[in-house]
Amino acid sequence: MRLDGVGRRYGVRGPWVVRGVDLDLPQRALVRVEGANGSGKSTLLRLCAGIDRPTTGRIRGRPRTAYVPERFPPALPFTALGYLTHLGRVHGLRGPAAARAAGVWLERFGAAGHAGTPLSALSKGTSQKVAVAQALLAAPELLVLDEAWTGLDAAARGELDRAVAERVADGATVLFVDHDPRRLAGAADACHRIADGRLRPAPQPSDAADRPAEAGPRVTVHAEPPGAGGELPGELPGRPVTVREPDGTARLTVPAAYSDALLRALLTARPPWHIRTVAAPAGPRSESPAGGCGAVPDAGEPDGGTAALGAVPEGSAPRAATGPAPAGSASPAVTSPAGTEGGSR
């Protein structure tokens, strides 16, 4: 999708909220937009989501899109599951598939117990989970998140990080705004800053691996190729920093949100790779992500599980590490391919 010279103002004589925006949103990309309050971030996101039309310029090639608003209102006369099923159908799923997907996503965000609760009786956080589930349940090709993490509990924030990484790994584009600079730190493929209605590329720790303090929590996967000296599958999720060991194995370091997606890609590759260990990077690097986040009261979200994984002794029995390693708070979808992979070998 491409934005060419897009501008938007409300009313004929209103001031320009955004102006002259040229933005490329390629597939398989995680794009962050920063900016102060009232700088036009939300307007830009609404333009990208197709809710607003640009006053000038044009937007081409918008794929199937889903949008998560910042605050989701509970004033709808549906139950959580009923609302999600309706929205699943609106997103193009068939009835039974919509209801199934609604149940799965409520479960993933830890709101399965509220499936039958009317939306008006949900807490703010739970209704935000419904808003997020609404956007994810039809696997959109463009996902627009307007501070979607606000109001979610730590576990749900981590789950949303992973769901975002999953969408990107599946080839979708994710466009997001969040006031927390550590949100998906080091995972974004592009970062833009909006100021005075203009969009400019923002400094982005692209070579994040060299500056772990800015890179956010990271996870290293030690994997063994299927045959001797097998090449890594192309286009691995999270653009891992790869180090090939002399024995042919590979150490892949990715932002923590991408760990599940990376494991899935390795385990479902043809032929599948064998996972030896999954760990937060050893040495001084592990200090900064784990320590940095641990110091903040509400953090520990994405790396809560992965920091614990650091305790898995490297070089211990590889088969044993495969089982418990991606587990913890990770989604069950990761453990199951691991199981089948282990069984097939």
Place this chain on the structure above:
Amino acid sequence: MIALLRYQTGLLLGSHRWLPPVLLYAGFLVVGVGAGSPVLDAFAFAAAALLPLTVWLTRVCVTNEPPAARSCVATAAGPARAHLAAVLTAALVALPPALAGTAFVALFSDPRSNDHRVAVDLLPATACGLAAAVVCLLLGTAVGAVCNRPVLHGTALPVCAGLLGCVVLVVPALSPASAVVRGLVAGSMSGTAAMPWLPLGAAIPLSAGLVAAVCHLAARRG
């Protein structure tokens, strides 16, 4: 579109905001169409009473969703289609009361002319009454769509405009709704029921055009 209509209908029925306009319509019928009133006059009254019902229901449907929920649906389906679904839901939900009102008139009124001298065939009269109801339903929905978001925002302006719209639909001879109502009243004088083909033929493109313009604007303004 089916999914959108199901969603909007669930929203409307679950919110119970359909109840006041439907009760108003029922009240109009009970007060205005007593047992034994001339059948064509009663059909004219029942059709005219549909105008406030549909204008109000359309307002309810297009303002029922909180903005954030509307954004989610507009992203998935496109703002124009989302808006069209809301307007169509209003028309569809107004259909059962319109049919019930027509049936009520057919059952309880006197099948005679105004002065109770000339007998009126009930079947063609009911067909005329049904056609008049459809004309008023379509035009009322279209006027309701024009008088609300995204054309007019807020509460005071759309409500006043909707009331004015009802009056404008009934009073001048130009409006198809006024034409069917006058046609039925004139028929009641002579005791002949004439099918209102011309107003029906005018109402369909007119309301479709108005609703299409409003939905186009919904895509522009959000």
